[in-house]
Amino acid sequence: MTKKLSGSIILCVLFLFIGTDVTSYITADTTLHYYTIDGFERPGEWEIFFSKFRAKKWNRKDEKPGDTAREPNKDWYDWFKADGTTFKRKEILPDFIEKNKTTLPEEQTILGIKARWDFPGYNWIALKPKSLDSGGDDKRYSANRLGRYTDQIINNDSFADQEYENYDGGTYILLPGQTREISVYVWGSSFDYELEFHIEDFKGRLYVLKAGSINFKGWHRISAVIPVHVRQVTNYLPRPKPLKLKRIKFALSPTERITGTYIYLDYLHGKTDTYLESFFGEGLENSQRIWKKRKGNTGTDKK
Numbered sequence: 001m002t003k004k005l006s007g008s009i010i011l012c013v014l015f016l017f018i019g020t021d022v023t024s025y026i027t028a029d030t031t032l033h034y035y036t037i038d039g040f041e042r043p044g045e046w047e048i049f050f051s052k053f054r055a056k057k058w059n060r061k062d063e064k065p066g067d068t069a070r071e072p073n074k075d076w077y078d079w080f081k082a083d084g085t086t087f088k089r090k091e092i093l094p095d096f097i098e099k100n101k102t103t104l105p106e107e108q109t110i111l112g113i114k115a116r117w118d119f120p121g122y123n124w125i126a127l128k129p130k131s132l133d134s135g136g137d138d139k140r141y142s143a144n145r146l147g148r149y150t151d152q153i154i155n156n157d158s159f160a161d162q163e164y165e166n167y168d169g170g171t172y173i174l175l176p177g178q179t180r181e182i183s184v185y186v187w188g189s190s191f192d193y194e195l196e197f198h199i200e201d202f203k204g205r206l207y208v209l210k211a212g213s214i215n216f217k218g219w220h221r222i223s224a225v226i227p228v229h230v231r232q233v234t235n236y237l238p239r240p241k242p243l244k245l246k247r248i249k250f251a252l253s254p255t256e257r258i259t260g261t262y263i264y265l266d267y268l269h270g271k272t273d274t275y276l277e278s279f280f281g282e283g284l285e286n287s288q289r290i291w292k293k294r295k296g297n298t299g300t301d302k303k
Contacts, residue, residue: 031275032180037173037245037268038129039104040111043079048113049126050076055116058260080264081109094185094219094266110187110266117258125193125263127248129173172200172244177272178232179243183223187264188214192253197224201231202241214250214263 038045056070057063082089089098089108097107117123175182182197195211209224226232232241250263284290 032271032273034269034271037175037270039107039267040079040265041106041109045130046111047128047130048073048077049128050115051124053117053119053121053123055118058114058116076115077111077113079109080112097267107267110264113263114260116260120258121254123252125250128171130171172246175243175245175270175272177274179226179270179272181223181225181271182209183221184268185219185266186214186222187219188216189261190215190217191261192256193250195222196249196251197245198247198249200244200246
């Protein structure tokens with residue numbers, strides 16, 4: 001019995017060491033960064049859409065019998081800046097942002113949305129980033145067409161994949177590295193809206209990431225983890241295949257009240273893993289960039 005017990009202890013210790021080595025290996029091959037995807041600092045960078053049962057007028061008293069005119073969507077959302085006169089930082093910004101004015105000095109503006117519905121059901125609000133072609137500000141994208149500010153933490157040519165170089169003007173924001181998590185600060189007023197992030201992989205597959213309900217009061221940070229089965233890297237070069245953030249959506253519970261409510265957003269950010277294993281000749285990984293610098297004939301076609 002003693003020998004069997006001793007053997008069992010040895011096996012347990014062996015498995016413990018093996019498990020520890022595996023965990024250490026996985027942890028070592030990561031380089032995690034938090035970065036700003038968009039701080040909602042630039043008015044007009046997002047378009048807001050509502051499902052068909054959105055109320056025609058915000059004020060019920062303005063509705064007249066037989067009047068089918070609907071207030072435009074743009075009247076139901078706006079950007080508000082803590083400029084020190086109209087609003088102070090502590091009045092409108094999330095507590096985390098207000099306290100980090102030295103590390104996040106540009107975070108001064110929030111996006112506000114109001115919503116009211118005529119009928120209960122699966123009502124929703126969708127936020128779509130504007131494309132550069134339709135008036136979006138190219139300063140939201142860095143030189144590699146990443147989310148704003150990412151060039152301050154990522155300076156690796158291997159991430160300048162053709163997906164970045166050939167930004168096609170679509171309505172999405174490219175996310176750098178291998179995204180692990182997407183987060184945003186939301187101000188809720190106890191209405192049961194489900195927050196969703198809609199992302200697309202490099203093969204055009206769409207994923208809906210449910211971040212949870214905003215049935216709370218005031219500012220809260222709400223997040224969605226990217227599932228491990230969402231492919232962001234391939235075995236072939238170039239390896240990085242960045243995700244596209246296509247939409248942010250709020251879906252109202254069909255049993256919730258449809259009276260007017262307000263939602264505010266600030267500091268959309270992500271957690272990304274920028275680790276890639278090294279190999280000899282990795283500078284040639286972004287061959288598209290190499291061939292773009294080709295000037296005329298190289299002599300291989302000369303007689």
